[in-house]
Amino acid sequence: MKPFRFGLFVPGESPLHRLDPRVKILSVVVLGVLTFQASAEAAILITLLLAGLTGLSRLRPRHLLDALRPLMVFAALLFLIHLFFTDGEAPVSLSAGPFRITREGLRQGGIVVWQFFALVSMGVLLTMTTGPSDLVAALEKILSPLKILRVPTQDLAVMVSLALRFLPTFLEEMEKLKTARLARGADWRRGGAVHRVKTAASLVVPLLLGAARRADDLAEAMEARGYARGPRTGLRELRMAGSDYAALAFVAGFSGLVLVSGLL
Amino acid sequence: MIVLDGVSFRYGEDGPDVLRGVDLRLREGEYVALAGHNGCGKSTLLKHLNALLVPTEGTVTVDGLDTRDSSLQRGIRRAVGMVFQNPDHQIVGMTVEEDVAFGPGNLALPPREVRECVREALARVGLEGYESRAPHTLSGGEKRLVSIAGVLAMKPRFIALDEPTAYLDPVSRRRVLDLIVGLHRQGMGILHVTHSIGNIVDADRLVVMERGSIALDDRPEAACAALASGRFPGLEAPPVATLMAELKSLGWGVNPNVLSIREACREIDACLARRPGERP
Numbered sequence: 001m002k003p004f005r006f007g008l009f010v011p012g013e014s015p016l017h018r019l020d021p022r023v024k025i026l027s028v029v030v031l032g033v034l035t036f037q038a039s040a041e042a043a044i045l046i047t048l049l050l051a052g053l054t055g056l057s058r059l060r061p062r063h064l065l066d067a068l069r070p071l072m073v074f075a076a077l078l079f080l081i082h083l084f085f086t087d088g089e090a091p092v093s094l095s096a097g098p099f100r101i102t103r104e105g106l107r108q109g110g111i112v113v114w115q116f117f118a119l120v121s122m123g124v125l126l127t128m129t130t131g132p133s134d135l136v137a138a139l140e141k142i143l144s145p146l147k148i149l150r151v152p153t154q155d156l157a158v159m160v161s162l163a164l165r166f167l168p169t170f171l172e173e174m175e176k177l178k179t180a181r182l183a184r185g186a187d188w189r190r191g192g193a194v195h196r197v198k199t200a201a202s203l204v205v206p207l208l209l210g211a212a213r214r215a216d217d218l219a220e221a222m223e224a225r226g227y228a229r230g231p232r233t234g235l236r237e238l239r240m241a242g243s244d245y246a247a248l249a250f251v252a253g254f255s256g257l258v259l260v261s262g263l264l
Numbered sequence: 265m266i267v268l269d270g271v272s273f274r275y276g277e278d279g280p281d282v283l284r285g286v287d288l289r290l291r292e293g294e295y296v297a298l299a300g301h302n303g304c305g306k307s308t309l310l311k312h313l314n315a316l317l318v319p320t321e322g323t324v325t326v327d328g329l330d331t332r333d334s335s336l337q338r339g340i341r342r343a344v345g346m347v348f349q350n351p352d353h354q355i356v357g358m359t360v361e362e363d364v365a366f367g368p369g370n371l372a373l374p375p376r377e378v379r380e381c382v383r384e385a386l387a388r389v390g391l392e393g394y395e396s397r398a399p400h401t402l403s404g405g406e407k408r409l410v411s412i413a414g415v416l417a418m419k420p421r422f423i424a425l426d427e428p429t430a431y432l433d434p435v436s437r438r439r440v441l442d443l444i445v446g447l448h449r450q451g452m453g454i455l456h457v458t459h460s461i462g463n464i465v466d467a468d469r470l471v472v473m474e475r476g477s478i479a480l481d482d483r484p485e486a487a488c489a490a491l492a493s494g495r496f497p498g499l500e501a502p503p504v505a506t507l508m509a510e511l512k513s514l515g516w517g518v519n520p521n522v523l524s525i526r527e528a529c530r531e532i533d534a535c536l537a538r539r540p541g542e543r544p
């Protein structure tokens with residue numbers, strides 16, 4: 001299950017780890033929006049901030065890079081699309097075929113790739129310093145005003161954590177089934193379309209049946225353990241400390257700075 | 265006390281009777297083992313103990329509370345914990361501690377108490393230090409212990425376990441069995457569904473089911489002697505019971521109602537003492 005190391009929680013005691021998860025989520029949202037508005041000066045500010053936060057998180061930079069590496073191809077693609085398909089003036093007369101490399105394309109590609117990596121880094125910093133249960137608890141709290149609109153935020157939170165709980169199990173089962181099918185000589189890289197669809201179905205159908213059976217059992221087990229409508233509690237209570245308010249104030253100040261730098 | 269009185273049950277309107285006229289009592293602090301062939305209705309019976317299923321005919325009461333009364337079900341489920349057959353289908357938390365906290369959280373206990381329940385339950389099953397492990401990284405035996413801890417965290421007075429030792433290696437099996445015996449010693453009422461009768465020498469009673477009804481309900485020694493005599497083909501008695509039954513059928517004057525090797529040796533020794541000439 002190697003590919004799923006991406007952005008996984010790394011337990012720790014850093015200031016970033018200890019921050020209230022609601023503050024972290026809120027900050028990611030605010031900084032994410034800023035990233036799309038950023039001037040060149042602001043881009044530098046945000047980049048510096050991210051570098052600072054990475055230091056503060058005490059995560060090994062290698063871990064962060066490992067998380068970003070699988071996205072390189074995607075970033076390169078983003079860059080090329082903008083490079084070739086942005087209208088503008090060609091710096092060198094290099095118009096080969098329908099593609100034209102333009103000065104604007106170069107600039108646009110650079111910006112988009114920076115935005116992409118800035119956003120992903122924020123997300124990865126969030127998920128690597130926040131346990132999944134804290135993340136879900138924080139989301140529930142942030143969404144709780146929606147209760148007025150009769151949105152079952154508590155059930156939603158339970159559903160999200162169930163999904164996260166069973167994702168690795170699901171992937172393991174898929175791997176097992178695939179191996180079993182291969183051992184019996186199935187090969188979906190060969191044969192006609194009908195054959196391929198059939199082999200794929202032989203994989204998907206048992207997976208879905210298994211998932212449905214599990215969902216039934218799960219509902220029963222949750223009922224047996226007292227799950228019902230009504231108030232629930234958990235292991236932790238989210239409570240804002242002085243440092244959390246300080247972090248919020250800092251994010252507000254930083255946002256102001258970025259907006260001002262854009263006006264200059 | 266849990267009392268099943270003439271319980272019959274069908275899945276769906278015109279399905280077959282899965283349970284037929286079951287009478288069963290589980291007293292406070294009693295350890296009852298339940299055995300029977302696949303599909304005879306053991307799991308179905310178990311789900312009646314905490315109102316997951318309610319009888320089509322007859323009644324089930326927990327401390328006098330009728331499981332059919334939906335306003336009482338919350339309390340009934342708190343009193344009777346249920347450990348299901350497949351731990352993979354009952355662990356709901358992203359981490360071990362999160363899972364064990366699910367039950368106490370549903371009771372809306374304050375977080376400090378939830379943490380206390382979790383700590384206590386993990387200690388009881390011997391899984392301290394596993395708090396932040398993800399369920400899919402655990403071994404089969406550890407998953408089983410987590411699923412038991414999740415039930416213990418709600419502090420039930422009865423616990424029903426559906427084949428808790430199935431698919432476990434011998435070491436984990438021993439661990440789970442020792443845990444069950446320990447819970448029994450601490451006064452927990454236990455209903456233990458099992459396939460291997462060798463597991464239940466510590467039980468107070470052994471109940472055998474056949475096609476939805478109770479065919480045998482006796483002290484383990486007597487029940488195993490009945491199994492050893494071949495009354496229930498396919499259900500294997502523990503080797504000691506089989507040996508004693510065999511000796512008896514060969515004309516030895518031994519008491520076949522023993523389950524431990526030590527007791528069996530004593531019986532054989534006494535028998536030999538009565539026939540001094542044949543003693544080696």
Ligand SMILES: Nc1ncnc2c1ncn2[C@@H]1O[C@H](COP(=O)(O)OP(=O)(O)O)[C@@H](O)[C@H]1O
Nearest residue numbers: 275279282300301302303304305306307308309
């Ligand atoms: N959810 C269900 N719907 C319909 N029939 C079921 C259901 N669960 C079990 N049965 C049937 O009830 C009978 C008893 O099943 P079960 O209680 O699981 O037996 P055991 O646990 O002793 O193996 C079986 O014939 C089974 O097919």
Ligand SMILES: [Mg+2]
Nearest residue numbers: 306307349426
């Ligand atoms: Mg069963």
